[in-house]
Amino acid sequence: MRADARKNYDRLLAVANVVVTEEGADASLRDIARRADVGLGTMYRHFPTREALLEALLRTNFDELAAKAAVLESADQAGDALVAWLRDFVACADNYRGVIASMVAAIEDPESALHASCTAMKAAGARLLARAQAAGAARTDIDSTDLYALGAALAWVGDQPAFASRADHLFDIITGAILTTRP
Template sequence: MRADARKNYSHLLAVARDVIAEYGADASLRDIARQADVGLATLYRHFPTREALLEALLRTSLDVLTRKAADLGSSMAPDEALSLWLPDAVAFVRSYNGVVAVMAAALDDSNSALHASCTSLRAAGARLLEQAQAAGTARNDLDGTDLFGIIGALGWLGGQPAFASRADRLVDIVVAGAILQTGE
């Protein structure tokens, strides 16, 4: 990629990150191009679809969360690993309004640009959950898809103004009360 094209690509991603964080996953691509001070054709040359733009924007964060799950799962007690990882996953989902629906749809669409990243994230969470279940510290009636759904629900809820101030507390309640077993 030429230097000017690489610069446009990086700039478009930075602007898209801000616009999508503010207006959600359905933000106008025309507005992203306008705010990046490039033509719509330039945006489409780099990102032929909205999903391609979202994949480029979200992939790094999804990959970081996937690696973090593996690191935590190999370095600490399973319940601690899950308790530390889950709030980060929820915070990621909460940071982009509308991304829950996009990620949920990508799980069922193997042709989606986001399918591989979302599937990897779900599998990483499932491994943490399975480790905690094997240790007897997590409910056995949950699976990775349930956990992915819980992350999405908590992320969406935390993005709602009426619940934003309670978002972290709600994550803690769900982890302690619905996922982990207290041994009582």
């Protein structure tokens, strides 16, 4: 990538991070381009779809979640490791209001720009869930799809102004239902 194109890409991504954090996943792409001081054509050259932009924004966070899962896989308490990762998953999704719908759809759509990132993140959670189940710390009647759905539901709760104040309480209820033992 040429230096000026890389500069535009980086600026678009930085501005998109701010705008999507402020306004949510449905933020105006035109507004992002304007605030980045580039034309809409430049925006679409780098990010041909809203999903492509969301994927670029989420990729770093999802890569960090996958790396954290790898570290947590060697934690002493498998149940605590699963809960820590799930809390980070919910927090990641909470960064960008409204992104949950795109993430849920992307898991089922291999053509989605978000599919690979979401699938890798789901797989990281699956490994932690399997480890917690093998240790007897988590229910065995849930799978990685259930875990992903529960994480998505908890992130959705945080998106809702009427429920946001209850998000931590509901997180504790859900993790209490996943785990077979609590410290």
